[in-house]
Amino acid sequence: MKHKKVITAAVCVLLAVSIISAGGYAVNMFGLLNEGNKSEYSAQDAPVFDTALKGKTVIFLGSSVTYGFGSKGESFVEYFEKQYGVNAVKEAVSGTTLADISEKSYVSRLKRIDTSIKADAFVCQLSTNDAAKNIPLGETGACGSYDTSTVAGAIEYIIDYVRSAFNCPIIFYTGTKYDSENYEKMVSLLHEIAVKHGVGVIDLWNSPVMNAVSEEDYKLYMTDPIHPSRAGYRDWWTPVMAEYLIHYLGG
Structure with missing residues (x-):
């Protein structure tokens, strides 16, 4: 007993x-246990910069990284608002794909954004969820005949739709390096499509600046291989993205 x-x-x-x-x-x-998510790193306490982005209206379409899944709902979008004076429209839902495989896909949600918005730029995330769910890459197609169940078709559809609905510069951004052959192929595909359609790419995946991060800083900046912390957005991702947008938009 x-x-x-x-x-x-x-x-x-x-x-x-x-x-x-x-x-x-x-x-x-x-990200609640990550040191990089302390209140001192919040967007509200971030320094303010006077740049050509001030007063620009930017639509952001994406999933968890655009939402701020690992950073208490604060992403680079909130830092663009606070630090750079951007008028942001944030359309972000965690776990969603570019490919139109559900009503929450990028393609589906894109159509719900108010087309009366006078946007100065449209920024779209290259979703890691497509890579995780093994969505087919697909092939680039002729105008108006895109297979939106594939990565290529969804990206091209988004480009055409945004040009028609908002008539503004379009920029895609990638995530930083992590262990994913699928996502690496998506990054290469994105560059191919960007050349074809004349859109911008903020390539954080291949960026020498982003890839030079120290192991110590990486632990502070990332809550997992995909999702940044507040510190990661404020001190690592947003400055690089802002610099690109300033130059791309003619600032």
Whole structure:
């Protein structure tokens, strides 16, 4: 009987440790345990810059990185608003794909953005979810005949739609390096499409500046291989994106 009690107690301890560990993992999934998400890194406390982006209206379409999944809902969008005076329209839903495979896809949500908005630029995320879900890359197509169930077709459809609806410069941005052959292929495809259609690409994946980050800073800047922390957006991602936009928009 005593032996059974000892075993039961040991099992309870292991179960408790597992629950605590799982809880900690779940919390850290949202970046809550990351040092880079302290209040001192929040957008509200970020320094303000006077640049050519001030007063520009920019539409941002994306998924979790555009939303700020690992940074308490604050992404580069909020830093663009606070630091650069951008009038931002944020259309971001975590877990969604470029490819039109659900009502929450980029293609579907794009059509819900108010077309009366006088946009100065449209910025679209190259979603990591397409890579994770093994969405077919597809092939570039003729104007108006895009297979939006593929990555290529969705990107080209978005470009055509934005040009027609908003008539503004279009810029795609990639994520930073992580272990994904699928996403690497998507980045290459994006560049091919960008040349074909004359759109901009903020290539954080291949950026020497982004890839030169130290191991210590990376731990502060990223909550996992895909999602930045507040510090990551403020001090790593946003400055590079802002510099590109300033030059691309003629600032």
